Amino acid sequence: NFMLTQPHSVSESPGKTVTISCTRSGGGIGGYYVQWYQQRPGSAPTTVIYEDNQRPSGVPDRFSGSIDSSSNSASLTISGLKTEDEADYYCQSYDSTNPVFGGGTQLTVL
Amino acid sequence: EVQLVESGGGLVQPGGSLRLSCAASGFTFSDHDMDWVRQAPGKGLEWVGRIRNKANSYTTEYAASVKGRFTISRDDSKTSLYLQMNSLKSEDSAVYFCARGKLHCSSGKCYSGYYGMDVWGLGTTVTVSS
Numbered sequence: 586n587f588m589l590t591q592p593h594s595v596s597e598s599p600g601k602t603v604t605i606s607c608t609r610s611g612g613g614i615g616g617y618y619v620q621w622y623q624q625r626p627g628s629a630p631t632t633v634i635y636e637d638n639q640r641p642s643g644v645p646d647r648f649s650g651s652i653d654s655s656s657n658s659a660s661l662t663i664s665g666l667k668t669e670d671e672a673d674y675y676c677q678s679y680d681s682t683n684p685v686f687g688g689g690t691q692l693t694v695l
Numbered sequence: 696e697v698q699l700v701e702s703g704g705g706l707v708q709p710g711g712s713l714r715l716s717c718a719a720s721g722f723t724f725s726d727h728d729m730d731w732v733r734q735a736p737g738k739g740l741e742w743v744g745r746i747r748n749k750a751n752s753y754t755t756e757y758a759a760s761v762k763g764r765f766t767i768s769r770d771d772s773k774t775s776l777y778l779q780m781n782s783l784k785s786e787d788s789a790v791y792f793c794a795r796g797k798l799h800c801s802s803g804k805c806y807s808g809y810y811g812m813d814v815w816g817l818g819t820t821v822t823v824s825s
Contacts, residue, residue, distance in 0.1 A: 620811030622740070629792055629815040630732075630740065636799070636810060675740050679809045682756055684730065689739040 587611030589676050589687035596693040601666050605690045607676030608658040617679035619659040621650055624689075625672045633674075634661060666694050697721035697814050699793050704819030711783050711823070717776040717793030717816055724774035725749055728796030728807045731767060731778050733789035734818075741789075745796065746776070748807050761787075783823045790818040 590608045597603040607619065621634035632641050634650035637659065647667075652659045659678075663670055671694045676687040703715040717729070728751070731743040744757040746767045755767050766779040776793050794812035798805040 617809050618811065622812075624740075629817050630794075630812075631815065632797075632811065632813050635797060635813065641813065673739075677740075677811060682809075683758070684732075684742040684745070684812075686732075686740040686742060 587680055587685065589678060589685055591674075591676060591687040591690045593688070594691040594693065596695060597666055599666050599668060599694055602662060602664040603666060603692065605661045605663075605674055605676075605692070606658050607660070607687050608656065609678065610657075612680070613654065614652050614657045614659055614678075615654055619650065619652060620677045621648075621659075621661045622675045622677065623670075623672045624675065630675065663692075668694050670694055697795075699795065699814055699816035701791060701793050701816045701819035704791065704821045706822045706824065707783055708825050709783060709785060709823055712779070712781045713783065713821060715778040715780070715791055715793075715819055715821070717778075719774040719776065719795070722795070722814075724769075725771040726798065726805065726807070729767075729769060729776045730794045730796060730812055731776075732792045732794055732812070732815075733787075733821075734792070735786070735789040738789075743778070743791070751807065780821070783821075785823050788821060788823045790820050792816055792818045 588610045618636045622630035624630040638650040673689045675689045700718045728747045730745040747754040764782045768777045793816045795814040797810040797813035799810045
């Protein structure tokens, strides 16, 4: 088994750039793809990044994903922050066959 | 329009049973693996289980917290996914989402597996309480 560890919360001002980390404990971060989901209050999650760094159609290019083998972590970077980006963000990967979610990061844009 | 709609949630006593359904539309349901994910009040996302597609023999996998109590099934002819929940506990109280497993397509072929979830329903609420 492994865990994906995210910061509990981050905050930044509109127009700035924020990076949310997701550190894998156990196994290499590059072994399975990492996805990132956005969840606004009272809503279902939506995908903002899949397969480490791919954006679904409709997701602005202000959202980008990357992985870093040296720190065994994945990152979600949001540039040009907007108030509408305020949400919870979850990373997700796999433990051999089963999906595992990170604990989630609450992004506040203020 | 690609859509997943869950139903069947409600209030149930500890030890009771409930069956959730997820109606899919707007895509070829049979091509995709399907997952159930839950979210307890104020908590994060927790994967519950998945059922693979026909090409992967409808294999099911479950989180340790529900294994032996929950059963996932699907009916491709009805484009529907199900979650049978037995021996319910208070800690099973949550919003239950169904989610479509993303396909990875390359060189004209598509594969299901470990590519995340790309479509989510709005969820149905299960409350286990006496």
